[in-house]
Amino acid sequence: MVALYKVPKLSDFSPQALDRHVAELLAAVEAEAAAVKTSDTRKAFRDRWLARKGGILTQVNEWLRSAPKDIKPEVGRRVNQLKLEVEKRVEFKAQQVGKAAPESSIDISLPGIRRPIGAEHPITRTMEEIVQVFARLGYSLVEGPIVESDYYNFEALNFPLDHPARDTQDTLFLANQEGKPARERLLLRTHTSPVQIRTMEKVGPPLRILAAGKVHRNDPPDASHSPMFHQIEGLAVDSDITFGDLKGTLDHAMKALFGSQVKTSFRPSFFPFTEPSAEMFVSCFICGGTGRRGEEPCRPCKRTGWIEILGCGMVDPNVFEFVKQRGYDPEKISAFAFGMGVDRIAMLKFGLDDLQLFFQGDLRFLEQFK
Amino acid sequence: MKISPHWLRDFVDLTPSDRQIAEDLSRAGLAVEELSGEGSSTLFEMEIGTNRPDAMNHYGIAREAAAVYDLPLKSPAGENAAAGGNSPPQTATVEIDIADPEGCARYTAQLIEDIQIRPSPPFIADRLRLIDQRLINNAADASNYTLWEIGHPTHAFDLDLLAGGKIVVRRARAGELLTTLDGVERKLYPEDLIIADQNKPVALAGVMGGYDTMITDKTRNILIESAWFDPVAVRKTAKRHGLHTDASHRFERGADFAATPLACGLVTERILASGGGRLRGTLDAIARELDQAPVVLRIAQVHRLLGTKLPTHEVLSILKRLGFELVPEPVASPEFSVRIPTWRLDVEREIDLIEEIARLYGYDNFPNTLPSVRGVMIENPNLLKQRKLRSRLLSLGYNEGLSLSFIGHQDAETFSSAPVVEIANPLSDEASLMRSSLVPGMLAMMSYNLNRGTENIRLFEVGDLYQRSNGAVWERGAICLGATLSALRQGLPQGSVLDKSNAASDIDVFRALKGDIENLLSLFEHTSLAFDNQPPDYYDPTRSARVWMDGKQVAQFGPLHPEIALARKLRQKVFIAEIFTLELYAHGLREVLYRALPKFPGVERDFSFLFPESVSFEQMEGAVHAIGLAVLQSFQPVELFRGHSVPLDHYSILLRAKFQSWERTLREDEVGEYSRNIISALQGLGGIQRA
């Protein structure tokens, strides 16, 4: 190990002496810089030379202080120049060490340590996306019970008792209710539409609401059926709601969900609680409405280029009869309602061919949605 | 429903291609779901709504097509139609008695004698075969052909087997029996609407004929029945007997009152054409007229609801094409009285007419508009709480799962004590109850994963629980977490492991789950959070806890009881946690109030102690807090150790106290004093300070 450079006390201030001292100091800084290999020693090296307290350059100030008055300017000039020289060398070294670490480099291709992050269920995710679109249009999210009465699930939605329209719903009923009047009998809601009635009973018009949640039907599970699935229901009531408003609102929502290029088309349909009723189709967002994916026919839209996505319509005046006291007079107000199956939309969005995947909890499936 | 476009052209001269017709019909609400075949064997698979029984046949679809294309519609009655006024003089030997006018408004019958029962001629047979109908004989096929042609159900009886020359439409009597065409002997209910002869029931009205009076090879004389039965009566009768036939499907949706003579005549004509014989007489008994009142249509209402000012002539043209008539003659008035055609029982109100106008005008031809944003915002505070919990669960590494809402009796008993909600018509025994616990669904999902080789499982489900409560059903929210031992172990951060005698010990695994629960509960405002070790029976009693927030239980968690885990053949130790959101949501979300950061350095002191197993950390914490040191910032365990030099039934614990003042730097002698207080408090619990 070389003896470390120490700043000498000067007594001879002749130019030759000063030249020699400056040369010695610069030689010392160069020698020490050459020995610096790591970032740790670089810091020590830098502190030793440049630290404000006790650094070598600070000590050099002593030369100026002890110089005879008449040659102070000359010594001062040399000291300042020396400082610049030293700083230049130290900083240069610092940069060099910073650039090429002398330690061996690590393999950055090794996989990162990923802390576990949970994945939101694709149905919840789809539901939230739809809810957000309508929230921006001023719709409030409301809730209703899953175990419903016949009154809310059917009667108040204009499904009269003994009407064939009830057959399409494959209702699951609760046991042991033989003694009850028909309208009080409890069942598992077959759609989210009862929330419309429940909300209108509580809140007068105008209204913009959305209800999202589980519904149940007596459908044995298979690739496209499940006894439990999810719906989102929307309702807008006002003094001047029109069929055009229904179309415009849903067209806007579909563009927000599937991209501004999608088109919508409405076809007449039948639901007891809306009239006129419609089924809405969107241009297939998988094949872009062409009906083909390369050489293959597009399965989700059955080659038609259109996908049926929801049912909707103007609220039937008969429905308002049930909430008339709350200010819903079909002569003064009008409304539209729509309902969509979240599971089916999620299946289309994510390209699933088996509905059961949603309800098995298989992490190999769920973790794909991270 | 299968419709042949070729057959449609019997009634309307359609020039567009079959594909174009399918498209145009669909746009008018008569949905063609699929198109198959070619040329004259092209078939439409159509989906007709329950409200349109009039369109569940070829003539009905042709009528719609004529309206869509504004083309003339030809009558299905042929040149020699035997219906109505064309019938020969009445020489009836049969009497019709409508004893139940409510159930049967009209009964038309024709009697045919001396005919031959044989296979149908090729024209009839080919068309029926094309639409997948089974061929029986010329009489039954004529009835079926007419059903698919004009939609009105008819039935053929063997006239010689009807006792007493009588047809009675009445309700059944208690104890009466009827063997229906399907060979099933049925005990009739007194509410059943039936057709009887003088002695016995011979048909379930509008549902199915009787076996004993059906047409056979020996039949020579026939009675054709073409009636109008009440929708509700037919529906109830069919339902009671678990029957659903092409006839009941149409009657219960509403048949055309005016079509009974036409249907009867068409069937007769076809039987005569194929089986020889003669028409002997026609009977047409009308018990009551159907009341189809005219409907007032206001043009202003059309404009208000559809949002487009459709010209009045356009509105009137659409209605006329669909068979609606104006009474009196159309005038340029904003109000019209519209007469409803007999085949449209679904049109009763102004709104029904507006729908007809809209669908024929074409839904896609109405411009899209957006309504203004109006109406009150309805607050839903629980929704925000649920969203916060859900997002925190995701960041804690739990994946969201969804399981079905049903469980079986055994699971309900194991995992809850609540009175169960039973389903009357469940899909299976294992799904016969609404779930009273989320745990069975969670365990099923975990087991599904374990059986497929996935070991590190973290799942959660946000769901509802159901229980009976005073005859009503009570629904409440819950969240269930599930994690395998390996997942909890894997997530243990090295720095937070306490137990130094055993890497990833039960203690630290438990703490990992407890920490997740604490992280969830810390979202909510509360003053106290307490844990006890009295979990329900399905938890491992030695390693589980219940959580109380301000005196109310909000959660419970721990490993599944080993016996239950064994019975379920779970391939790994499984932990569950349940959060009762009803109780939790009674608390608001925690409001953050900023506290100034300390300007002075804090001081830490460690204490190494030996304690008997009977002393818990909670007690140490309690004893130290009881000293009342205002500057005590935290008091935490840092290390646990058992075995080696530690005596049996004891454990060694390293505790760390942090002191912090917001006013000044603490002096060495003050900290010494605090430490002595802490040491003596811990000694008071039986702790022995180690060097």
Ligand SMILES: [Zn+2]
């Ligand atoms: Zn497609």
